[in-house]
Amino acid sequence: CSREQRALIQAILKAYERHQIPHDVAKKLLHDQYSVEENFLLLTEMATNQVQVLVEFTKNIPGFLSLDHEDQIALLKGSAVEAMFLRSAQVFSSKTPAGHTEVLEDRIRKSGISEEFIIPMFNFYKSIGGLHMNPEEQALLTAITILTPDRPYVKDQSKLCTLHHPHEPQYFARLLGRLTELRSLNHYHTEIISSWRVSDHKFTPLLCEIWDVQ
Numbered sequence: 001c002s003r004e005q006r007a008l009i010q011a012i013l014k015a016y017e018r019h020q021i022p023h024d025v026a027k028k029l030l031h032d033q034y035s036v037e038e039n040f041l042l043l044t045e046m047a048t049n050q051v052q053v054l055v056e057f058t059k060n061i062p063g064f065l066s067l068d069h070e071d072q073i074a075l076l077k078g079s080a081v082e083a084m085f086l087r088s089a090q091v092f093s094s095k096t097p098a099g100h101t102e103v104l105e106d107r108i109r110k111s112g113i114s115e116e117f118i119i120p121m122f123n124f125y126k127s128i129g130g131l132h133m134n135p136e137e138q139a140l141l142t143a144i145t146i147l148t149p150d151r152p153y154v155k156d157q158s159k160l161c162t163l164h165h166p167h168e169p170q171y172f173a174r175l176l177g178r179l180t181e182l183r184s185l186n187h188y189h190t191e192i193i194s195s196w197r198v199s200d201h202k203f204t205p206l207l208c209e210i211w212d213v214q
């Protein structure tokens with residue numbers, strides 16, 4: 001990578017690491033009781049928080065704020081679900097201490113989401129975990145997901161991957177392959193949201209705004 005590319009990657013990494021999910025949400029995982037209602041409320045808080053973290057991260061991606069404001073909103077709305085699933089997959093596969101992951105998985109499974117959506121969701125988490133991405137790759141993949149939801153991916157990000165995975169020339173292609181799988185989760189998410197509405201659960205204003213519900 002050239003000097004300015006390294007600087008860009010460092011800026012994106014710094015933004016990514018600055019906006020982590022607060023530990024109080026992770027702590028709640030272990031303490032509140034386990035009813036479906038409780039689990040749903042916890043996931044609501046988690047999703048709301050993830051969208052807030054996503055907005056903060058995106059605002060710190062160099063150049064994003066100089067985009068046309070409507071485009072900024074369109075990019076955020078177009079990529080929020082994918083970025084949230086990607087973030088959760090990364091949280092699942094690395095950050096949270098071991099015990100939390102099982103508890104979080106159990107609470108997601110008992111939160112009113114039907115099994116048909118749970119299966120692809122956890123398959124995705126496993127496939128992301130299996131990539132053992134380092135923080136730069138996680139930050140870059142999230143930035144790519146947000147910035148180019150529908151345009152062909154720029155090639156220079158691939159240089160960083162070959163740097164860290166010299167033994168796997170096809171590593172970057174595998175990363176992008178995960179983004180295709182990630183895209184399919186959009187569809188499941190729409191179903192999850194609508195099926196939850198059947199049992200008339202309340203969403204937060206931020207989630208209603210970003211997903212045009214209610």
Ligand SMILES: CC1(C)[C@H]2CC[C@]1(C)[C@H](OC(=O)c1ccc(O)cc1)C2
Nearest residue numbers: 043044046047084085088108203207
């Ligand atoms: C881990 C996940 C990505 C997976 C299960 C929880 C998540 C944070 C997400 O929840 C919502 O989208 C959601 C939407 C609305 C709501 O009130 C609660 C959760 C789906």
